[in-house]
Amino acid sequence: MDLQNAEKKINELRQALNQYNYAYYVLDNPTVTDAEYDRLYRELASLEEEHPELITPDSPTQRVGGQVLEMFNKVQHESPMLSLGNAFGPEDLRDFDRRVRQAVGDHISYVCELKIDGLAISLKYENGLFVQGATRGDGMTGEDITANLKTIRSIPLKLNDPLTLEVRGEAYMPKRSFEKLNQEKEENGEEPFANPRNAAAGSLRQLDPRIAASRHLDIFLYALANVVNIGVESHSESLDWLEQLGFKTNQERKKCASMEEVISFIDGWVEKRPHLPYEIDGIVVKVDSLAQQDELGTTAKSPRWAIAYKFPAEEVVTTLLDIELNVGRTGVVTPTAVLTPVKVAGTTVQRASLHNEDLIREKDIRIGDQVVIKKAGDIIPEVVNVVPEGRTGEEQEFRMPEHCPECESELVRLEGEVALRCINPKCPAQIREGLIHFVSRTAMNIDGLGEKVVSQLFAEKLIKDVADLYKLTREQLLALERMGEKSVSNLLAAIEASKINSLERLLFGIGIRHVGAKAAKTLALEFEHMDRLAAATREELTSINEIGEKMADSIVTFFEQEEAKDLIQELKDVGVNMAYTGTRPAAVSQSDSYFAGKTVVLTGKLAILTRNEAKEKIEALGGNVTGSVSKKTDLVIAGEDAGSKLKKAEELGIAVWNEERLVEELSK
Structure with missing residues (x-):
């Protein structure tokens, strides 16, 4: 394709992909299938590779850079990023309302917005193009995290109008992403993040943008840094205007005519907040009129026209009845608090993660203690502390065992890890958890094989490894509880269909340590067949982008094990596909290339x-x-x-x- 036609096609593809991104990540209303999006993306990437002079910063292919940053540069904010004053009850809100009315009169309306529990950021655009993103920092000086913010798909790289402006918002980690990240950290023996806010902040301060991209962050924009000359007279109008430009704003907002209406709005969200897919820690209340905001002005630290109502800490006291030990698929042994059932943050809590022995020692948690449980701002209930004055002397100190609770193998603490780990590859708990992972939606996606069915099959000794799933018979399945003819037929069909999955699903499913879904796709694209990957050296693996030394060592070690070799052969024998069958980017003509075949x-x-x-x-x-x-x-x-x-x-x-x-x- 000549340069002129290539440029035309590239612009068409970018426009289409940006529209699909907006529909998916901002409107939450996909308008195209993942397969079609991927096809168009690969076509764009291929054309840009042929014509690198046509690559622009706003291209969808430029969201994740390959360069690791050496440090974050400092950014001076053109206008301060102020913090908000806090209200902790209805009277604080009424006091705020009185101060506002004394200053600007009684014709007041307020806008209520959810207070997202994330990281405040600023985005700058020049002639419609995203040029810089920064953290709040101390309000006057932040850090340049542009490369990491580009990885957030709901941030437009190009606006619908070629304007120069600065907007502010809150970057956050959705609950689902937080749960997955902490699960991976615990399986790897790493300290989990305390809450989604810390996880979001930690992700955006990674020097490698690829790590930030893997965390699947999102953002809501809530303000213009400078509202001069845009033709709007209220904050609510400015939010609508931001949406027209292509920004994602939070739709759970309301314009209120009185403070009592504001308080009613807040009361409603105290009950509804547990059902949101992200964490909030309060409600922000703002005077709607921009002229009144200007008249009210600011103090050195905060605006006089806005206040943040903070939800009260949801903490309750209950009894720690026992500490159970759970062995994950990577062998990490995690202690879990078993509690007298208690309602907190809208749900009944009976268990809380204790993460590791060090945390139990640090907080001096004993079986039989009265403990304070917290769930506000955290996905997993947390034991905050004990109530020492509630002790009777009957409480028992807890000690982690020296041997695995499932297989009696000696537990070890690997260098640099806080967790104890069972390293017996034949540990029943690890095998069972590995089977559950293998059939999951992100791995082999075998519909009908949920955790309960897998556990039942394992308990009945019908499966001992993932290859056995493909040897199950109709008679064996019909003998299980709650398995009728139709359920068994559907399950056998799903198992059979999974045999043709592309290599990356199988790689992720067999559970090589440190190899997530994204790395599995990279490996599948690179080696194309399981046998080639199995024969790869550490040097070959580390030469691949995104594959570090730790992952390379894990891959080589896995394929060196006789058990792994036997498992792969078993899977081959039952007809499981070992090759990459996905679509590859269009190849560049190689007929006259010096490098062809070298x-x-x-x-x-x-x-x-x-x-x-x-x-x-x-x-x-x-x-x-x-x-x-x-x-x-x-x-x-x-x-x-x-x-x-x-x-x-x-x-x-x-x-x-x-x-x-x-x-x-x-x-x-």
């Missing part, structure tokens, strides 16, 4: 291209980029400070180019 190794620091850019360009021209030098290597590209790989290439007589020569060849 094996290339990159070593040292590259100054013109990133290593990933060089790798992608070489592979697009038919080359194969590997991580180690051998007799099969055709070419080594040596950047600055090239070490042992360059030395080995010279010893073997392999051609060596510098980066300038590589760029020259790629430009032909």
